[in-house]
Amino acid sequence: MPAHYLALALRSLRHHRVLTALMILAIGLGIGASMTMITVLHAMSGDPLPGRSGRLYTPQLDPRPLSRGKPGRAVADDLPGSLTWPDAMALLRARRADRQAAMAPGIVAVRPGSTALHPFFAHGHYATADFFAMFGTPFRAGGGWSAADDDARARVVVLNAGLARRLFGDAPAVGRTLRLDDADFRVAGVLDDWHPQPAFYMPRNGHGQAFGEADQFFLPLATALDLKLAITGNFSCWGGGGDDRRSDHCTWVQFWTELDNPARARAYRDFLDAYWRDQQAHGRFPRPAQARLYGLVAWLDHEHLIPADLRLQLWLALGFLGVCMVNTVGLLLAKFLRRGGEIGVRRALGARRRDIFAQLGVESAAIGLAGGVLGLALAQLGLWSVRSRPDGYAQLAHMDTAMLFGTFALAVAASVLAGLLPAWRACRIAPALQLKAS
């Protein structure tokens, strides 16, 4: 029977070619637009460090004075996102986590010795020794540096693969000397194109840096401070006394810890709480907001990394899909009801409502399937156009297998839903009335 229904459906669809094309086009456009946006957002909310993110936590303290910010604004969610230098160093020295590192993004002038290359700027991170082991960065050659190097403000640098290739070509880079700003650094290691997305360890700012280019270099935080290298993150100060980086009234350091099990995480929370109380007893942390410890995924949620424009685009696409569906429902309904006579005859000849419903359902499913295929093609086109955008996240816009099936499921679900109402309405046609009328 289904094969017969399919044949009937195709005949009916062919009969109203223009109308069929319009319905398929409407569903295809709606599905295509929605799937493009859903895929982009899905790619952007991926896990940056699969298998490791569950053990990573960032402690957050709010050392700012009470008077800042607009009155009446919710204080609970309003965190600076970064720590002050003294707090970061206190947490680092306490060594209460399995691994911990302080870090801040920066920019340095790379000055290749050779005359072939002009000096250029490179973006990277200043960090402490545990950074590499904690985040499991893959090394192509060499390694990171030790805590002793941190203390000694050693002039060592870890390059990401891209910068190493640009500077040294295919020759081994480890052990070579590199002039950054006005100091010579020894290359300690080369990373294997490490580029977690979103870059969860970046400080927040308004420019979507979490989806930008990969870090090109890493060097010890203490060394960067020593040499007064430029910091590019949020550097936020309050009160008087200038913007000295080591002061306790400027937040600019990101801090991450690795805690191997929930018990360790609980213990670290207690430790943070004790630290906060102790500092408060010494006159710091005037705000009532307590110390917090966020897991990586919870932190990404808290930071709302996905740009508002993109979320708006998603809602727009879904609204568009909704209108397209209502459109298809209306057209299918009109089409099915127009076949009242035919349906009446079938009913009079003994077809059950269920049979009519199945027959019409097959017809709407055929439209949905065609719309889904068109939608998939349009989504690929949409993703291709997203990838050509200049935004940092654009390169992430690829469809994986899960999203491919998701698209199809959405298309079929949308069209079956769109077909349900008309089919249900049509199968309620009373046979006698229709026969009499015609």
Place this chain on the structure above:
Amino acid sequence: MPRFPLLASLTRHRLTVLLLVVQVACTCAIACNVALMIAGRVASMRQSSGVAEEQLVMIDSTAMGRQDNPLARHQADLAALRAIPGVKAAAAVDALPFNGDNWSNGIATAPGSPAHLAATAFDGTPGELQTLGLQLVEGRDFRSDEYLPVDSGHDWAGIDRVSVVIVTRALARRLFPGRDPLGRSIYPGDHPVRIVGVVDHLLRPDLESGGDGNEDSTLFPMLPDTRDVTYVLRTAPALRGHVLKQAMRTLQRLDGERILDHARSFARLRADYFRHDRTMLGLLLAAALGLLLVTAVGIAGLASFWVQQRRRSIGIRRAVGATRRDIRRYFQAENALIVAGGIVLGSVLAYALNLALMTRYELPRLPWFYLPAGALALWGLGQLAVLGPALRAAAVPPVVATRAA
């Protein structure tokens, strides 16, 4: 035109009519708000920066190595740049509209009182006003004896020593509403700074969407003395590319070790700044047009169905004396009625959607005239979509009435 049969026939297709009304309503709600977003983006993209945009080119220069006397180096660079044929004026500055380098100070209007607002400090060498082409509407430009270094080596302490400032008209109005700003003092640091001039417009390096503080700009007679500086050159529009190339060569010749970055015309800077908005604008337009298209197609599709379905009744009406025009106008009136229903529902939806967007995406309130405009557009679209089917209906010959259906 008989109204009653028209309504009666619509009640025969209650569900279909309801769906069409819902579709028109959703389209109306979404399209009105999308139009509002488009208008907002266009307005923000068309803001005047206040500078002579078509005549400016600039280069960021960052010196390497120890900097003993950055002021002297800037002087030497500027002298060489001014010597390039075609260059009308040149200045070294630390901020420009759209370039993102925003150094803001809290501005108070009385000593020790809390800051009213934060305003961007634009610092530059003498001649900055002429080079940028800023329009001085009140007061005077800085005198040469008023200039002093920013003193970036000591936490930008120049701001505590500078004596005079030029502000934008918008900032003057925000700080001293209804009063003459000339001669009054503002407090960007701990010390009073006297306003000696007012410029017409100067946008900040970073814009806030929907913010009214985008022209909170202050010009100080302070000389940039960091190792990175932006050289701005004013030239004839036709010479911009040539001058930029010459300037790159000149700067490279004076110091081969420095990094030259962001060499571009101001027009390019503006285009880069709004690139994302342009993409978004395209998407919004596409969404709005797609919606209208789908709705028009839906209306046309349903109308042609109804025409087919009613061929016999049309024939009967023609047979008993209705003209072609009557038939056509019947379908047009039917469509107008349905679309009107959709617009009424859509107006409510549009405001509801607008409220939701206002809280979540900082969209402004929907101005009242968007609804009549949207209604008119949708109504026109509906009439356009129904025209084809209505004409086909009008072409049904009376003889159809005599045939079996």
